[in-house]
Amino acid sequence: MSHNTLVEIRNLSRFYGALQAVRDVSFTIRQGEVLGFLGPNGAGKTTTMQIISGNLAPSGGSVTIAGHDLLEDPRAAKSQIGYLPEQPPLYRELTVDEYLDYCAALNHVPRARRVQARDNAKERCGLHGVGRRLIGNLSKGFQQRVGIAQAIIHLPPVVILDEPTVGLDPIQIREIRALIRELGKEHGVILSTHILPEVQATCDHVQIINKGELVLNESIEGLEHHMKSASLTVAFHRPPAQAALEKLPGVKSVRLEKEGRMHVFHEPEKNPTDDILRLAVDNNLGLYEIRPGRLSLEQIFLELTTGVADGIVNETPAIPAELAT
Numbered sequence: 001m002s003h004n005t006l007v008e009i010r011n012l013s014r015f016y017g018a019l020q021a022v023r024d025v026s027f028t029i030r031q032g033e034v035l036g037f038l039g040p041n042g043a044g045k046t047t048t049m050q051i052i053s054g055n056l057a058p059s060g061g062s063v064t065i066a067g068h069d070l071l072e073d074p075r076a077a078k079s080q081i082g083y084l085p086e087q088p089p090l091y092r093e094l095t096v097d098e099y100l101d102y103c104a105a106l107n108h109v110p111r112a113r114r115v116q117a118r119d120n121a122k123e124r125c126g127l128h129g130v131g132r133r134l135i136g137n138l139s140k141g142f143q144q145r146v147g148i149a150q151a152i153i154h155l156p157p158v159v160i161l162d163e164p165t166v167g168l169d170p171i172q173i174r175e176i177r178a179l180i181r182e183l184g185k186e187h188g189v190i191l192s193t194h195i196l197p198e199v200q201a202t203c204d205h206v207q208i209i210n211k212g213e214l215v216l217n218e219s220i221e222g223l224e225h226h227m228k229s230a231s232l233t234v235a236f237h238r239p240p241a242q243a244a245l246e247k248l249p250g251v252k253s254v255r256l257e258k259e260g261r262m263h264v265f266h267e268p269e270k271n272p273t274d275d276i277l278r279l280a281v282d283n284n285l286g287l288y289e290i291r292p293g294r295l296s297l298e299q300i301f302l303e304l305t306t307g308v309a310d311g312i313v314n315e316t317p318a319i320p321a322e323l324a325t
């Protein structure tokens with residue numbers, strides 16, 4: 001484990017009866033990194049988060065948190081983690097201060113340091129001024145801040161946030177994302193979400209899980225590269241059969257558009273431009289346009305999780321309303 005690796009997951013798996021919800025998943029998180037964990041419903045995100053946070057036993061594999069093996073030394077490993085589950089564990093009848101004091105005690109913050117820990121967490125989460133309010137009377141955005149404050153009250157190196165912006169309005173979403181970026185400066189953060197722009201707005205690294213398997217593990221820069229380099233738009237006066245392009249090395253799929261135009265999706269490491277030019281010249285296809293396409297994260301997500309990249313975009317990707325919240 002390198003000196004700034006905070007979480008190391010090796011060959012993690014989890015069965016629910018016959019269903020394998022997580023399959024041989026391995027990854028690491030370093031200090032100062034916000035990792036976006038993406039996947040469609042039922043992909044295995046929550047199961048993975050619950051295992052890493054020590055709330056669910058894996059069927060196989062290992063989890064090491066800040067040097068502590070979660071299975072061999074669960075108490076030490078869990079003390080290094082702050083966890084905001086999908087349903088924040090809030091007591092609506094307590095005030096914010098009462099609740100955070102309780103969480104500090106639960107996380108073994110020494111009694112003499114609890115007030116300082118509480119004030120520090122409130123400060124970082126923008127909760128000053130609401131310490132005496134009942135949690136049940138706060139807006140959803142403020143309740144979510146309280147949920148994040150309980151996750152960081154003991155200053156854990158690793159913070160795990162499961163869908164932290166679900167149900168918030170756009171202003172609250174923006175504030176919580178800014179808070180997550182802020183947390184990422186000091187902690188290693190795992191952010192589970194199915195909101196794609198959230199990953200682009202807050203994360204340094206992105207992972208996509210599908211049917212329990214990791215299908216993408218990339219830095220945001222790597223993803224940008226993938227977005228730019230994984231497709232070509234080509235147009236012919238006398239278009240070839242789709243199958244002729246699909247046969248070229250590196251080509252994954254071809255989509256027909258109007259006026260002899262086609263989108264060619266290819267392996268990122270195997271650009272078929274030369275082969276397409278040769279095919280066009282050898283067969284007199286009247287090639288009049290060839291240029292790199294650009295995929296949106298949504299298209300990469302769809303391609304990896306359903307095998308279909310639906311359409312191609314120009315430099316400003318269009319994101320459907322339900323994903324763009």
Ligand SMILES: Nc1ncnc2c1ncn2[C@@H]1O[C@H](COP(=O)(O)OP(=O)(O)OP(=O)(O)O)[C@@H](O)[C@H]1O
Pocket residue numbers: 016019021039040041042043044045046047048194
């Ligand atoms: N306690 C359980 N018992 C049986 N099956 C479960 C249990 N929890 C989850 N599953 C199944 O395991 C798979 C992965 O579920 P999980 O909740 O980890 O996915 P997810 O990616 O978090 O989905 P979502 O985005 O819908 O929350 C799903 O098929 C789900 O139905």
